Amino acid sequence: MAPALEPMVGRYVRLEIDGVPHRVYFEEAGPKDGGGIPLVCLHTAGADNRQYRHLMADPEITSRFRVLAFDLPWHGKSTPPDGWERGEYRLTTQSYTAAIRAFCQALELDKPVVMGCSIGGRIVLNLAIAHAAEFRALIALEAADFQQPWYDTAWLHRPDVHGGEVCAALVSGLVAPQSPAVSRHETLWMYMQGGPGIFKGDLYFYRVDGDLREKVKTIDTRVCPLYLLTGEYDFSCTPEDTLRTAKQIPGVEVTIMKEVGHFPMSENPAQFRKYILPVLDKISR
């Protein structure tokens, strides 16, 4: 019997981010005969590219798009840079933007679509602000210009609290109650596997460095179309946060997704598919 292989393939790419050598892991799946519109997917804080495995296994998407999902440095199978043990990890607007652009350039992607969730959604807004002409379209999931914090991130990295378990338990509330138990727990498993202090370091970008209030007003959707999709059960980036952001951006398309929380692509792939396919249809026209 033939092995039950899934369609995505994983590889490592060597690249430099801000002059620092990195070894970045990514997975991809696309049309059988090559080509396809590049669709680069950005995982949430403290997680990795596996969140997009359902997209990469969906022929209706991969027949038209070359879906690529990479692990940010320090996440998943992307190793931290040499000397990581001598400093505290902190993601910034600048370093995150540089990582995405370096990946797209290293893979020689021609005007890719970028879709990111949570911190990935926030940085997509920054791409729309600062680098819109480089992209065919931008999709921000669970994104807003700013969100009110709802816990103290100091609890995420200390020796008397298990980092993986507390990260997973905190974000478990962001999964919609309707999401299938299997998908809920697979989503949480990725949080349990994050490196020490990495979720906290990602949230530095989210909470401190990546405040995009006022800046989103400069987004020009005529240069690059922008789509915002947020789950109704996301109380971290609430639908109100996304709608407030959308009001400031002429031409943006915004959707509030029913029965979905903060991790649409991994917590309820079937429900997310209903919302993302029409967006991808528009982009591929």
Place this chain on the structure above:
Amino acid sequence: MTPADRFARLTDLLPADTDLIRRGRWLAVDCRVDVGSEPFFLSIREGALTALDRGARLMRSTAFSYRATDEAWTNYWKPIPEPGWHDLFALTKRGAASMDGDLRPLLQNLQYFKDLLALPRREAV
């Protein structure tokens, strides 16, 4: 049945969930949960409830407290809670609940406590 009456059923609901007790097996703590205006004092040892004292107790010392309004608990315990009422932190963010004291045992066993305090959801009212 009032929200406090539903919470009092914890003495039957927790023993029925042996997996939850297993997940709390490292836990030994005394804490307080307020359901509306009614305080409950929980003594937890090895994941099991050894006491659930309902009502005020003079000078009872606890590690931490979690307090929420009757409205918050009623919504939280719906079979499918509405958005914004579905998680302990969603309740605190909207101002319908608060937590104070030494939060370390809570954060060390966070999923246990989330699941413990959600147990009344399993019983129809």
